[in-house]
Amino acid sequence: MIYISTGGEKHKTATNTALEFYKNGINKIELSGGLYSNSILKDILELPKALQVQIHNYYPPANKPFVFNLASRDEQISSLSINHVKKSIELSSKIGSKIYAFHAGFRLDPKVSELGKKINKNSLISRDEAIDLFIQRVKFLHGEAKKLNIQLMIENNVISKKNIDHFQEDPLLFTNPAEIKEIMSLLPSDIGFLLDVAHLKVSSNSLGFDLEKAHKNLQKEISAYHLSENDGLSDQNRPLTSTSWFWKNLKTEVKFFTLEIYNSSIEELKIQKNLAENAIKIKS
Numbered sequence: 001m002i003y004i005s006t007g008g009e010k011h012k013t014a015t016n017t018a019l020e021f022y023k024n025g026i027n028k029i030e031l032s033g034g035l036y037s038n039s040i041l042k043d044i045l046e047l048p049k050a051l052q053v054q055i056h057n058y059y060p061p062a063n064k065p066f067v068f069n070l071a072s073r074d075e076q077i078s079s080l081s082i083n084h085v086k087k088s089i090e091l092s093s094k095i096g097s098k099i100y101a102f103h104a105g106f107r108l109d110p111k112v113s114e115l116g117k118k119i120n121k122n123s124l125i126s127r128d129e130a131i132d133l134f135i136q137r138v139k140f141l142h143g144e145a146k147k148l149n150i151q152l153m154i155e156n157n158v159i160s161k162k163n164i165d166h167f168q169e170d171p172l173l174f175t176n177p178a179e180i181k182e183i184m185s186l187l188p189s190d191i192g193f194l195l196d197v198a199h200l201k202v203s204s205n206s207l208g209f210d211l212e213k214a215h216k217n218l219q220k221e222i223s224a225y226h227l228s229e230n231d232g233l234s235d236q237n238r239p240l241t242s243t244s245w246f247w248k249n250l251k252t253e254v255k256f257f258t259l260e261i262y263n264s265s266i267e268e269l270k271i272q273k274n275l276a277e278n279a280i281k282i283k284s
Contacts, residue, residue: 002028004028014034017034030055033058033059054095054256057102058103065112068102070082071105085144103155104156142188152192153192154192160206180218195221196226198235202235224258252280257280
């Protein structure tokens with residue numbers, strides 16, 4: 001199953017983007033990003049029944065933006081983050097989706113304005129403390145999700161070389177294959193791993209691990225994919241090509257694939273979906 005993300009349309013609501021996609025023949029959509037609206041929950045529930053929709057990470061966006069972080073030591077941020085996941089689980093159930101995926105946590109609390117840019121040096125908590133906090137909260141949310149028959153999935157973060165140089169260490173969780181495997185082994189076995197191949201590509205250059213080998217080593221954990229391309233230096237959400245690095249070792253028996261391709265027309269997105277369908281079919 002291949003979804004198209006609404007995340008590239010930042011200047012309109014994700015539901016408006018979804019309706020545009022639907023009118024143009026795209027009926028599997030991942031709601032992500034976009035503007036906040038007072039009617040956002042009503043708009044989601046009123047999407048056409050023929051649409052297959054799932055929600056992702058920091059969606060629906062909050063009226064007062066905050067940086068979602070399930071590894072935060074800050075009581076307000078951790079409370080906001082936990083409550084966001086609980087609401088997203090409930091919303092997933094209401095729209096008939098069986099999966100809700102979110103990003104792993106951070107060892108610091110960046111400002112909203114710093115996302116995707118160089119992050120100011122805040123006080124980093126230890127990696128062990130961040131992992132412990134993250135696992136504790138994910139286990140609690142897993143219990144909440146089980147009540148509504150929703151499967152949780154965790155997406156790998158992306159760390160840039162600029163931020164490694166800035167901090168002289170990795171301030172994020174879940175960026176390298178060893179830590180991904182470690183954290184997944186400590187969580188309930190029905191929690192999935194959403195591999196963002198673009199994030200892995202940038203992180204491999206920043207942290208110096210072998211990209212192809214990492215993809216192979218994570219096969220057992222992978223439950224779903226986010227697909228896009230970049231130059232290996234930053235997460236650019238560029239279109240896929242027939243020679244994209246991940247096709248060779250792509251795990252085809254997963255719950256879903258989402259194309260996270262930005263700055264492309266609807267027709268270009270449909271071409272990308274066709275390319276992915278053909279590549280996955282050939283691989284399988």
